[in-house]
Amino acid sequence: MPAPFQPGASHLKSIHLLRALLREASYLPDAAARGYFRQYIVNRYKAYQPRHNATASFDVQAVEKYRHRSFKRRQVAIINERTRPLLRKGQKGLNFLRRANQGELPCLQKVLFFAYGRIGRRKYALLESLLKPDPFMDGDAGPLPDVEEPAPLQKLYYSNKRYLQYFDAPRPTIKKRLTIDISDRYSRLRTVLKSQHQQGISIHRELKGPAFITPINNVWERSMPIKRAINNVRRWYAETMTRLLPPLPNDEWDNMHAMILKERHISFAKQRKPGLALHPESVSDEERFATSVEQGLALDRPSRADKPAGMHRPHTINAKFMRRLYTKILTLCCKLEYDYEHKSWRAIWGDPMNRISPKIYAVPIDESLFAGVDARGQAPKTPKKPTNDAGPKIPPRNAKDEYVHFPFFAEYLPKDHPIRRELDAWKRKRAAAASESEFKSVATSKLRPRP
Structure with missing residues (x-):
């Protein structure tokens, strides 16, 4: 028999964490992200709520029918075992939402990825609708009949x-x-x-x-x-x-595209001011000192959301910042439209942010500033003049018509040395060939007609 659920300090921490998560989710600068994370947080808490504490509403009954296991209601023994690690995981999620609301780009971009189905649970929900067969074959035909035979x-x-x-x-x-x-x-x-x-x-x-x-x-x-x-x-x-990146519904894609083109306003959320105690209790110096000592001995690692802003402070969330972020998200999103003329589907993807137009640089400039350079701005190199060789190159070969490599000290050897004799014979042969080629070039130049 499973152990009964025992509410205590962890139960109060769960309630405070739930309120903090819902509060931070309501501060997100995107309407779709606010709705998605609010529903996600509520469903996760309902999955770990004991059955005898649940209310008999339609939403609670729908939790039992979810396809994914992470949203199904857990047993009491599993709830008692996973309370502490889930509280720690929820605190990390709270710090993540706080960093996104402060304008930290990676966190806010990941929040929009979750909300628009580029990653996470909604991506597979969009894939489920994409993996269904087409409702019609062409523009005039009716719905497809049910195919019972296998593929x-x-x-x-x-x-x-x-x-x-x-x-x-x-x-x-x-x-x-x-x-x-x-x-x-x-x-x-x-x-x-x-x-x-x-x-x-x-x-x-x-x-x-x-x-x-x-x-x-x-x-x-x-x-x-x-x-x-x-x-x-x-x-x-x-x-x-x-x-695969599944397509978004057409209304969501058009809404994001309209916000990028400034045709619709971006739905920012105004943060509420922290409440003040009506009757604050006086704290003695000893209690304040004991509290500071306990916090120092705990050695808790501070979150990035609690660190003061410095050189790498988060970005200010304004309309220009959000439009630039929406452009990055829209390049990863598409919508499907049916072309009745060609009887086929057409996927429309978002375009990247417009760059600087080349018309800005089309200003009249004095040509003398760029005289003597090519289109790349480099001075062209003058071609090298062809050099007249003394004659054909004759490689040194021996009597067997094999290539011979003379060492550098061959000229210093005695004249009766075999290597020296081969070197002198090759030099005489090279000189005779050079003189013959020079004689032929002079003769052809004399016979060439003058212009």
Whole structure:
């Protein structure tokens, strides 16, 4: 029988931490982030709330139906065991939200990544809607009929794995390889995957390709085993879904785009002032000294949110700062629109921030300032004049027509030394060839007609 839940000091700390988390979440400078983190914090606390303390509301009953295990209600024994580490984890989350509200760029950017589904729980929620089959085939046709038969890849591999239903039958390509594309029934997934790969958009590592390419045979030139083929598809699918950035709903994408173009105001939240005690209690000097000594002996590591602002102080959160941050987020987001003319889906990604226009530098400039230089601003080098060689180079060779390398001391050897005799013979041969080439050049210059 599980032990009963025992409220105590940790129970009061949990309540204070919940209020602090909700308070900091309400200060975030983005409306979508405020709603997302408020719901996330409440759901996490409900998952670790004892069943007998829960209220019979629709939201509490919905906690039991969540697909992800982290939001399911825990048992009392698990709650008692995980209370202390979860309180420590919640305190880290509180410091993270405080740093984001102070304008620390990495923290605030990560908050927006969570809120708009680039990482975290909402990313997989958006992927669930993307992995559903298309509701229609073209602009005029009705909804697709329910297909009960397995997918082509499930038939081929004799498996009913879920990830196999998203692929078409393999088709052969060059160099003994097979290409497995995304199925036509999942054209939205195929469009997002192809457009993200073409534009090279990713948070960490880029996608390997819009289709899975696998060899027909193994290293022993035998047919690929079915078990290994299934595992190859599973690895590619898992890696691709990890790097894939799912599309946002059109209204959220348009709202962020409008805030970047200054067509809509950014919904900032005004922070509340800390309350003052109506009847403050007088604290003696001894109690104040004892409290300071206890805090000093605790050696708690201060958070970055508690450190005073200095040279690396956080940025001031204003409209210009948020628009620049929204531009970075929007380059990683897309929306899907159906083109009825071409009967296909089209993915629209955000554009990066506009750079300085080249028209600013189109000012009339005196040409004499840049005279004598090329387009790169460098002085052109004068071509070297061709030098007239004394004659053809004759490498030293012996009687067997082998290349001979004379040492540096060959000229100092006696004249009857074999190496010295070979060196002198080669010099005479080189001089005769040089004089012959010079005679030919003079003769041709005399015979050349004058202009």
